[in-house]
Amino acid sequence: MRRLARKGVVFRAGDEGAVLYRLRAGLVRMVEILPDGRLIAVRHVLPGDFFGEEALEGRPYRYTAEAMTEAAVEGHFPEGMGLDGWQQVARSLAEQMARLQAYGTHLQTGDLRARIIRYLLFLAQTPALAWDGRGPYLAISHEEIAQATASLRESVSKLLMKMRQEGLVATGYRRVYLLGPRGLRAWVPPGLLQTSLETRGD
C-alpha cells in the first residue's frame, strides 16, 4: 500500500509497466502531455478501479498517473493472479471502458458551460468532494478543469466568474464551492448527464 499527497505521481508515461495498481482511496487521473506542451486528462480512476494495465503485457505505461486528492494505491503482480484476480481486473476494465466512452461523449457535447458543470457534478460524486465552513467544495484549479473539458484555462476562468455572479459557485484559491448542486444540475440538458459521466453504478 502506498500513500500519495495531492499531485503525487504513481507512475510516469514511459516507466516500465511492472506493477498493476488498484486505487484504494482518493481520485487519480491519467494525463497526457501533447507535443505542443498542452496537458489533457485522458481518464479518471475511482476507488476500486485497477489502472496501469499496461503491466498485463509488460509494456511501459502510456500515461502519467497523478493523484488529484490524497490517495492510497496498492500494487499487484499480474504473474501471481489467479482466476478471481483476472475476473476482477476484466470487470474493472469493462466498467472503466464504459466511463471512458462516456467521457469521450462528454468532451464532445454541450457548450463549455455545460461541460464545466458536468465535470464539477462528476467530481462531486468522487473523493474530490470536501467540506469546510463555507460548504462543499472541490479542491481543483481552473487549469485542471480546462484539462477535462476540452478547453483552456482562460475560458474556464471567465465562465466560472460568470457562474459566481449567478450564485452557482463560489471560488477560492484552488477551490470551487458548489453553492447549488440542484441549480447546477438544471444547467445540463435532460438526458445528457446519463449519457456522459454519470454511468457509474447505473
Added chain:
Amino acid sequence: MRRLARKGVVFRAGDEGAVLYRLRAGLVRMVEILPDGRLIAVRHVLPGDFFGEEALEGRPYRYTAEAMTEAAVEGHFPEGMGLDGWQQVARSLAEQMARLQAYGTHLQTGDLRARIIRYLLFLAQTPALAWDGRGPYLAISHEEIAQATASLRESVSKLLMKMRQEGLVATGYRRVYLLGPRGLRAWVPPGLLQTSLETRGD
C-alpha cells in the same frame, strides 16, 4: 460465428447483455445517439478485440455495435470461461482502453483537417481499407467521418473537396480514395500520430 454485412447491427443499446462478443473479421464501431439526435462513434473494434463487455456483469449493452465493413463475430458466455479466457478478455480490454484514451486525445487535438487525415490513416490500417482499379480506398461516408472527428458532415464535405483539389484524395459515392498516404501523413504534425490513433502494436 455470425456474419454481418456493412451496416449490420451486432446488438443495440439497451439489449440484454447476455453474450460477450469477439470480432473475428472486419471493423465494428460502437455508436451513441445523443438526446439531440446526433450520432457519434465512441469506439472502434478491431479483429481480435472483445466487445459487449457489459455481459461480464449481465448488464444491458450501453451502445449500439454496427459493422463498418463485412464482418464476422463469435459469441462467448462469460459463465463458461476459464482462467485463459478471462486473461484474454482482460488483455483485450487493456489494449482497447489504450486505444480509447488515444481516441479521446484525437478528438481534442488538431484542426478538423488534421483530425480527418488522422482518422483516414487509422482506417487505412484496418479491414476498412479496400482496393479497386483506381487504387486503395475506404468505403466510408462523409457522415461517418464526421461522427469520428467531432465534426459535422457539411464541414467534412467541404474539407474533403479541398483535399481533392490538392490531390490528396479522390472521392466517389461512399468511397474516399487515398492518393498519397505519404502526402496525407505530412499533414499531421510530428508526434501527433503516435499520441493519437496509432497505438496498436506499438
